[in-house]
Amino acid sequence: ETGVTQSPTHLIKTRGQQVTLRCSSQSGHNTVSWYQQALGQGPQFIFQYYREEENGRGNFPPRFSGLQFPNYSSELNVNALELDDSALYLCASSLSYSSYGYTFGSGTRLTVV
Amino acid sequence: GENVEQHPSTLSVQEGDSAVIKCTYSDSASNYFPWYKQELGKRPQLIIDIRSNVGEKKDQRIAVTLNKTAKHFSLHITETQPEDSAVYFCASPNQAGTALIFGKGTTLSVSS
Numbered sequence: 001e002t003g004v005t006q007s008p009t010h011l012i013k014t015r016g017q018q019v020t021l022r023c024s025s026q027s028g029h030n031t032v033s034w035y036q037q038a039l040g041q042g043p044q045f046i047f048q049y050y051r052e053e054e055n056g057r058g059n060f061p062p063r064f065s066g067l068q069f070p071n072y073s074s075e076l077n078v079n080a081l082e083l084d085d086s087a088l089y090l091c092a093s094s095l096s097y098s099s100y101g102y103t104f105g106s107g108t109r110l111t112v113v
Numbered sequence: 114g115e116n117v118e119q120h121p122s123t124l125s126v127q128e129g130d131s132a133v134i135k136c137t138y139s140d141s142a143s144n145y146f147p148w149y150k151q152e153l154g155k156r157p158q159l160i161i162d163i164r165s166n167v168g169e170k171k172d173q174r175i176a177v178t179l180n181k182t183a184k185h186f187s188l189h190i191t192e193t194q195p196e197d198s199a200v201y202f203c204a205s206p207n208q209a210g211t212a213l214i215f216g217k218g219t220t221l222s223v224s225s
Contacts, residue, residue: 033212042119042202042215043157056211090156097211100145104156 004093004105012111013081021076021108025093031055032074033102034066037088049074050097081112115140119203119216128225132190136203136216139184143205146179146186147213152199160201161188193223 005024013019025032031050035043045058049068063079072093078085088109092102116139126132138146147162163170163177163186170177176189190197200220204213 040218042204042217043213045207045212045214048211050211056207056209058212098206100162102147102159102213104149104158106156 004091004103006089006091006105006108008108009106010109010111012113015081015083015112017081018077018079019081019110021078021089021091021110023074023076023091023093023105025072025074025091026103029093029095029103030072031094031097032068032072033092033094034074034076035090035092036060036085037090037107039087043090046076048097055097078110083112086110086112115207115214117203117205117214117216119219121219122217123220123222125222125224126193128193128195128223130193132193132197132221132223134188134201134203134219134221135185136187136205137183137185138205138214140205140208141181141184142208145206146177147204148175148177148188149202149204149215150199151202151218157202190221193221195223195225197221198223 007022033048034046037043046060047057048055052068065077068074088107090107092104119136144165149157150160151157174191179186200218202218203216
C-alpha cells in the first residue's frame with residue numbers, strides 16, 4: 001500500500017508569481033482534499049476533488065484552483081502569490097468524499113518572498 | 114458558523130503524568146471527531162477518532178471522550194512519555210461532511 005506523496009517538499013516563490021503543487025493519493029483512494037496550514041495554526045480547508053470534480057471549497061479566493069486526474073492524483077495551483085500564502089500545504093486522500101479516514105501527505109512548504 | 118475551539122494552547126507535564134486536551138464544536142449534527150498528532154516538520158497523523166454513537170474510546174494510553182449534549186470532546190493521554198511531545202489537533206466535519214474543521218492546536222511538552 002502506497003502512502004500520499006507530495007511534491008515538491010519545499011518551494012520559494014516571489015510575490016505575484018504562480019505555483020503548482022502536486023499530490024499522489026494513497027492507492028485505492030478516489031478523493032483528494034487540500035489544506036493550508038499557516039505557522040502555529042491548524043490546517044484550513046481549501047477544496048476537495050472527488051472523481052475529478054471539485055466537491056466543496058473553503059474560504060479561499062478563486063486564485064486558488066485545482067485539478068484531479070483520472071488516476072486520482074491532484075494539483076493545487078495558486079496564482080498571483082501573496083506573502084500571506086506562505087504556509088505548509090497539505091493534501092489528504094480518502095476513500096470517498098467524506099472526511100473520515102484522512103491520510104495526509106508530508107506537505108509542501110511554500111515561502112513567498 | 115462552523116467552529117472548533119481547542120484548549121489549552123500549550124500544556125507542559127512531567128513524564129508519567131496525564132494530559133487532557135479539550136475541544137468544543139458548534140455544529141450539533143457533527144458525528145465524527147478525530148484527533149491528530151503533528152510532530153515538528155511532519156504530517157498530521159490520526160491517532161484516535163470517535164463516532165457520535167459512543168461516548169468513549171480507548172487505545173492503549175490514549176482515550177477520547179465525547180459529550181454530545183455539551184458539544185465537548187476530549188483527548189486523554191495517560192503515563193505520558195517524552196515522545197508524546199507534539200502538537201495535537203482536534204477536528205470535526207463541516208456541515209457538508211466533506212472537510213474537517215481543525216482546532217488551533219495544543220503544544221504538549223513532556224519533560225523527563
